Amino acid sequence: xxxxxxxxxxxxxxxxxxxxxxxxxxxxxxxxxxxxxxxxxxxxxxxxxxxxxxxxxxxxxxxxxxxxxxxxxxxxxxxxxxxxxxxxxxxxxxxxxxxxxxxxxxxxxxxxxxxxxxxxxxxxxxxxxxxxxxxxxxxxxxxxxxxxxxxxxxxxxxxxxxxxxxxxxxxxxxxxxxxxxxxxxxxxxxxxxxxxxxxxxxxxxxxxxxxxxxxxxxxxxxxxxxxxxxxxxxxxxxxxxxxxxxxxxxxxxxxxxxxxxxxxxxxxxxxxxxxxxxxxxxxxxxxx
Amino acid sequence: xxxxxxxxxxxxxxxxxxxxxxxxxxxxxxxxxxxxxxxxxxxxxxxxxxxxxxxxxxxxxxxxxxxxxxxxxxxxxxxxxxxxxxxxxxxxxxxxxxxxxxxxxxxxxxxxxxxxxxxxxxxxxxxxxxxxxxxxxxxxxxxxxxxxxxxxxxxxxxxxxxxxxxxxxxxxxxxxxxxxxxxxxxxxxxxxxxxxxxxxxxxxxxxxxxxxxxxxxxxxxxxxxxxxxxxxxxxxxxxxxxxxxxxxxxxxxxxxxxxxxxxxxxxxxxxxxxxxxx
Numbered sequence: 001x002x003x004x005x006x007x008x009x010x011x012x013x014x015x016x017x018x019x020x021x022x023x024x025x026x027x028x029x030x031x032x033x034x035x036x037x038x039x040x041x042x043x044x045x046x047x048x049x050x051x052x053x054x055x056x057x058x059x060x061x062x063x064x065x066x067x068x069x070x071x072x073x074x075x076x077x078x079x080x081x082x083x084x085x086x087x088x089x090x091x092x093x094x095x096x097x098x099x100x101x102x103x104x105x106x107x108x109x110x111x112x113x114x115x116x117x118x119x120x121x122x123x124x125x126x127x128x129x130x131x132x133x134x135x136x137x138x139x140x141x142x143x144x145x146x147x148x149x150x151x152x153x154x155x156x157x158x159x160x161x162x163x164x165x166x167x168x169x170x171x172x173x174x175x176x177x178x179x180x181x182x183x184x185x186x187x188x189x190x191x192x193x194x195x196x197x198x199x200x201x202x203x204x205x206x207x208x209x210x211x212x213x214x215x216x217x218x219x220x221x222x223x224x225x226x227x228x229x230x231x232x233x234x235x236x237x238x239x240x241x242x243x244x245x246x247x248x249x250x251x252x253x254x255x256x257x258x259x260x261x262x263x264x265x266x267x268x269x270x271x272x273x274x275x276x277x278x279x280x281x282x283x284x285x286x287x288x
Numbered sequence: 289x290x291x292x293x294x295x296x297x298x299x300x301x302x303x304x305x306x307x308x309x310x311x312x313x314x315x316x317x318x319x320x321x322x323x324x325x326x327x328x329x330x331x332x333x334x335x336x337x338x339x340x341x342x343x344x345x346x347x348x349x350x351x352x353x354x355x356x357x358x359x360x361x362x363x364x365x366x367x368x369x370x371x372x373x374x375x376x377x378x379x380x381x382x383x384x385x386x387x388x389x390x391x392x393x394x395x396x397x398x399x400x401x402x403x404x405x406x407x408x409x410x411x412x413x414x415x416x417x418x419x420x421x422x423x424x425x426x427x428x429x430x431x432x433x434x435x436x437x438x439x440x441x442x443x444x445x446x447x448x449x450x451x452x453x454x455x456x457x458x459x460x461x462x463x464x465x466x467x468x469x470x471x472x473x474x475x476x477x478x479x480x481x482x483x484x485x486x487x488x489x490x491x492x493x494x495x496x497x498x499x500x501x502x503x504x505x506x507x508x509x510x511x512x513x514x515x516x517x518x519x520x521x522x523x524x525x526x527x528x529x530x531x532x533x534x535x536x537x538x539x540x541x542x543x544x545x546x547x548x549x550x551x552x553x554x555x556x557x558x559x560x561x562x563x564x565x566x
């Protein structure tokens with residue numbers, strides 16, 4: 001197959017150019033985060049990470065993700081079931097609508113909630129009557145985060161569920177299983193990796209969202225400050241080492257996300273190969 | 289494609305899941321977004337046009353579109369190269385490189401922003417050498433371009449990669465048998481086949497870049513008329529409690545984004561149809 005590949009010198013030139021590009025744009029920034037974080041020594045690094053404001057930012061970030069992610073998982077599963085297992089008119093319209101938050105700038109995502117719930121917002125009199133604050137408070141941060149992470153789980157699950165078809169579910173139901181049981185015992189084991197994939201991406205974005213949260217949070221230290229916002233505040237105060245120290249927490253989160261993502265991809269690839277082999281083997285019960 | 293005789297099938301739960309999907313979608317996405325248009329419609333036409341036609345607003349739109357466009361162009365070229373190298377060639381550490389391509393999706397934009405700024409500032413790792421040549425990156429449109437290239441990097445790679453993987457080598461063999469050079473085969477046979485995927489990736493990167501805020505604010509310097517992007521201007525208007533101004537600019541941007549979304553979905557539908565036909 002010599003005619004189907006390039007001479008070695010071209011191959012290596014292309015590989016080196018590609019690696020240089022990725023090194024320049026991806027690896028260098030990552031290295032920079034960790035180097036800058038330790039520029040003033042390990043003492044400053046530890047102090048910045050264990051600072052009270054940093055810890056409260058960590059707590060808020062975890063809280064926001066703990067609400068947004070499950071809510072969007074529930075939605076993602078419901079939407080995927082309706083879209084992948086049934087045929088109906090307007091499916092493409094619905095898919096486009098689910099993608100909408102990806103097309104909206106994070107700043108605009110924040111803006112719409114300010115217009116709804118801000119002091120001059122549509123729902124302002126109602127909120128004032130109940131003495132309930134959304135904007136410049138935690139509920140606003142949760143809302144904005146949920147909005148920007150809305151499509152992640154649904155988008156990962158829909159193609160996986162569609163590829164699975166509905167034969168197995170139909171078999172289960174015709175043998176007398178309830179819908180719920182069919183989902184838990186038949187569908188979920190088949191799509192678990194796709195689901196996990198969506199959850200990981202959703203979580204990474206929920207913890208790292210900056211623009212939308214920045215609009216609705218009001219940057220109140222110790223109260224409505226998430227980790228990315230805390231990085232910004234420290235940076236703007238010229239506390240660069242501290243800003244990068246806090247940023248390493250988020251960079252570590254990104255690295256864990258990428259590793260888990262690669263593992264899942266590797267696992268599903270292997271599963272697909274196994275399925276293909278078994279396809280010629282037996283049509284009986286599948287092992288595992 | 290699998291064809292079923294019954295159009296809907298007999299699985300349970302359609303009503304419940306569909307109802308939930310529609311209600312949740314409406315409450316979280318559709319109603320909040322429509323408030324933006326509602327708010328914009330309360331402005332008079334003169335007021336709306338007056339806000340948009342302001343020199344500062346027009347300048348920010350120009351900066352946003354230019355930098356996003358050039359970032360997407362760079363990503364289109366290098367995206368194809370990276371996808372090609374990852375699919376066709378073997379080298380040590382390929383799996384790790386493949387995984388790290390998604391870094392811009394996983395790394396919070398603010399972190400990417402401060403990291404790039406530190407690299408390209410005048411005393412930074414790369415900035416100091418560029419400064420000797422008289423090239424300034426941080427706090428200029430070039431800096432915005434760098435940041436937008438960073439956040440848009442995975443799109444073209446991830447749209448082109450699967451197409452290349454499924455690509456039938458027989459086509460290239462046929463071209464080679466008929467006497468085409470390697471370059472000719474790539475240019476005339478492979479590239480046209482990749483084009484829809486490249487355009488989709490380009491459009492995704494461009495759309496993402498237009499709305500990007502976090503990675504740009506740190507490196508751009510935010511000078512009105514020069515390095516101010518549209519999302520930042522919306523932010524500034526909000527901080528000055530100019531809700532009408534913010535709404536007008538946001539409406540224009542949202543319409544541009546929606547058009548982009550429609551184009552992307554149309555392209556993807558075209559690619560799927562093309563694949564199904566084969």
